[in-house]
Amino acid sequence: MKAKNRDCLLIGRFQPFHKGHLQVVKxxxxxxxxxxxxxxxxxxxxxxxxxxxxxxRHLMISRALQEEGxxxxxxxxxxxxxxxxxxxxxxxxxxxxxxxxxxxxxxxRRLFIEEGYEVSSSPMFNRxxxxxxxxxxxxxxxxxxxxxxxxxxxxxxxxxxGVSRLMDLAPSQRxxxxxxxxxxxxxx
Numbered sequence: 001m002k003a004k005n006r007d008c009l010l011i012g013r014f015q016p017f018h019k020g021h022l023q024v025v026k027x028x029x030x031x032x033x034x035x036x037x038x039x040x041x042x043x044x045x046x047x048x049x050x051x052x053x054x055x056x057r058h059l060m061i062s063r064a065l066q067e068e069g070x071x072x073x074x075x076x077x078x079x080x081x082x083x084x085x086x087x088x089x090x091x092x093x094x095x096x097x098x099x100x101x102x103x104x105x106x107x108x109r110r111l112f113i114e115e116g117y118e119v120s121s122s123p124m125f126n127r128x129x130x131x132x133x134x135x136x137x138x139x140x141x142x143x144x145x146x147x148x149x150x151x152x153x154x155x156x157x158x159x160x161x162g163v164s165r166l167m168d169l170a171p172s173q174r175x176x177x178x179x180x181x182x183x184x185x186x187x188x
Contacts, residue, residue, distance in 0.1 A: 006031065009098040010122065011038035011078065011091070011108065013132065015050050016157060017060040018149045020130025025065065025073070027123045028102055035073045036095045037061060042077035048169045051136065056160055063152035088115045139163055140170035 008028055014021060029035050039057050044050035052060070054077035065073055076095045081087060088111050100118045103109050112119050128134075130148060138145035139162070146154045157163065 006100065007034045007036065007096065007098045008032035008100045008102060009036045009038060009091075009095060010102045011040045013040050013050065014057045014061060015052055015132045016135060016149055016162075017057060017064055017153050018130050018132065018135055020125045020127065021061075022064060022068065022150055023125040023130075024102070024122050025070065026068065029070050029072055032100070033072065034096070036098050037073055037075050038078045038091065038095060039075060040078050041080050043079045046165070046169065048136070048140070048166075048171060051166050051169055052160075052162065056156065056162075060153045060156045063156060064150040067150060067152045084111060087111055088117075136166055137170075140166040142167070 008031070010025065010028055012021065025035060025037070039054050039061070041050055042054035045053040045056075058075050058077065061075055065071075074096055078091055078094055081090050083090075084107065098117075100120060101108070101112045102120050102122045103112070104122050104124065109119050135145050135148050137143070138148070139157070142163075149157075
């Protein structure tokens with residue numbers, strides 16, 4: 001099976017899928033016949049950095065793109081193999097054929113270029129605000145986060161009780177206790 005003239009690959013962790021990701025996908029989707037979205041680090045979940053499963057991220061992305069009327073996409077979970085010399089062939093074996101890769105990750109760029117792929121930079125949209133790290137921090141601290149992700153993602157996070165999960169997984173302040181049981185300070 002040969003890639004269409006402009007089938008494109010975008011790989012990310014999408015922890016969670018946010019409005020910055022959505023803008024990237026919208027831009028790329030206009031330039032490509034089909035966009036293949038690789039859900040990276042698919043084996044990780046239930047940690048502060050990777051709280052959502054590959055299936056939950058799949059649900060977030062597919063619902064958000066459907067809500068936006070974007071239908072020219074494929075979602076493929078991609079497990080890390082941590083062997084960079086064969087990583088591109090691993091990815092290629094997991095996804096439909098593509099001719100262009102979009103990434104801002106230097107290592108990903110280098111690896112695909114070395115294998116002869118056309119690589120373009122992903123457009124960036126308000127990176128300071130649309131950051132998975134910042135959104136996870138806000139969710140865990142019960143801060144204002146819902147406006148940073150598509151409505152469909154808010155719904156998925158609430159359906160899976162993702163707010164409580166992130167609160168439980170977030171690094172917390174531990175308090176030392178003296179013999180009376182009263183707290184005497186904080187210990188990160």
